[in-house]
Amino acid sequence: MAEIRGWSYEGTELAWIQDRLGRPDGGPGHAVSELVPGCFGSYLRIFHPFQAMDGSGRTCSWRTLAEAYGVPFHSELSHRSLPAGTVPSGGPLWLAESGRLDDRSRGALQRCLAPATGDQQVFYAYDLVAMGEDVDSPIERCSSLAGLDSTHAAVRAEIGDVDGPEFWWPQDRSWVVTTDHDLLSTYIGCSTETARRILRADELEVLPVTQQTRVDFYADESGHLR
Template sequence: MIGYQLVSEAAPARWLVDRIGEFGVDVRSVTPAGFEAYARLFHPAYLDGREVSWREVAEASGHVAHPGMQWPSITDSLRFLSHDDQPGLWDQPPDEGTLPAGPAQRLSAELARHTSTPDTCWYAVWDGFGGVPVPAGAARFEIPGRGMFLLRGTVATIAEAPPLDGWEQRPNLWWPDDRAWCVATEIDFMTTYVGGSAAAIAGLLAVPGLEICEVDPGTGIGFDGDTLNPRPAR
């Protein structure tokens, strides 16, 4: 795991375990409660290698782009979750369960400005990825619905280190040692959530190339969280 350091004690994650809520309810089910503000980052789709925003897809389909939108609702079908395409609009769906390389670089560069400990960052990885073996002696902990193991790096490691398995898999949770913010990419989601100070979230909203918006922490995170677009066809 080039760039990440193995740790043997899960103590740095205990605060997070105490603040993540019941699985599958709202933003605080994946990102710790108690932050001043929260944001949702939409992983881009692609067309011939070019990033395509969810807003583009929603508007092309006659739907509404908003903080709670869900990919099946703006594409009108569950079949677009992992395959198929919409010709001329996108030919590769958003990455699921991992933060893409471009957004990872932009996100980490801005978040490094909003912590006093950019040289110490903790990274947690779901222990169920078939291509990411859990290292012997790795520190492990549990959050609702997920077992995790812990690594250490710097805030820049998420962007600079190779993917964990050669298939673009990056850590699912990461936070600096001062706990100024926390980033969460749930394994079944095509989006990433961030909790932090109002200044940190405002900074992220101003980063070029990030499709990101502020979100209420009580917003639903399932398909039914999209209350403005129709439920997708099966």
Template sequence: MDDYPPVDRDPAPERYGRLRVQTAAPGPADWLTERAPGYGDFGTVAGVAAPGFAAYARVLHPASLDELPVRWATVAAVHGREVASGTDWHDVIGTDRDYYNLSEYGVPGVWDEHPAEGPTPPAVARILIPVLARHTRTAERCWFGLWNGYGRWDFDRVPTFDTPGRDEVLLAGTLAEAITPVSLDEFAELPDLWWPQDRAWCLGGDVDLVSTYIGGSVELIADLLADPELEAHPVGPRDGVG
């Protein structure tokens, strides 16, 4: 077996942006880890966000042209296709899921960059925050999960909590502070999971996805679907993710 040198990682910060890294047992996340078997499995909407909500939405991460957002529906229309709630990006551009070449893409004048893979992109987060704030009484007290697998920071001595397929570091702050990791540098991911103290909703993303998933009230999901700045579709908790 080959011996690989240890990977140098930055020490775990006390704050991730303005979010406070929690070094005590992650009790506020217990409700996320205590899932009924078979409900909230890895690869499902409820597995990425959380089970038990009245309704769910999938928010698509936009493609871009000259660094400006481009809706999936715009790209699909060029190819004579439509976007539905379960459409994958590779279906939009007409390539194989496992073999499309990220270095060969784009339609001149339509799009030139794939949607961002990973947790919620900052531009999308800025639109989501005021909508989410209207649907919780505790926007000033929120919790967040940051996947321990991004590898840049050494969180090995920080307690983590498990979600389907992932282990997460617990962060605390206000809803508005969810965007503050962008102050670290352009490579800092936003948290994968967000939820308020009153658990009125839960937002989930993942390193391998080009969508963000949100569970909440029927009223919240209706607001997300109606927001003209978002490209969102209704989904069910057991639907697959992409």
């Protein structure tokens, strides 16, 4: 998870988020508070599913792999606790994608967010991934909640093959979705009611987190990294 930011957010739509991010407790590693502002009733982690690298198109949940290795499934679980990403029985290599929520999970999340969003405009922002491109500020677009995919396609057509968006939120700022380009999970701040809908979604592998929950690859406190 990168820390260096090379431009000012003054005058950008992203400013309200960036002004509220940080790690006030000075603890080790990185935490949810560096990804999602501390103004929400609930915080969630959506795990990006593992994909089989044998071309079969199969997916596997973090819980399934954790159970296969006897590793506790919890909110700070790291892929580093799942040795080599392989199933003990000698199955395929499993890898999770960083920087972008998969299509199925993204669609399920949009459906969960729709009741809290209505017909509001939704902002989509590309921050760190835009720094390698020929732009002088974060890339920001505005569309509907249903317009996420078409907005992302337009950004890719404009600047190239980038992950993201890194941040998306509605006009009333009632929720924020953050997918850092270095991480294998997406983090959300929202109301308690919206969180309940997301936690009930069968298509999503999700756990509650707090602002203090670590998000970096060395976060796992289960003892399997020791």
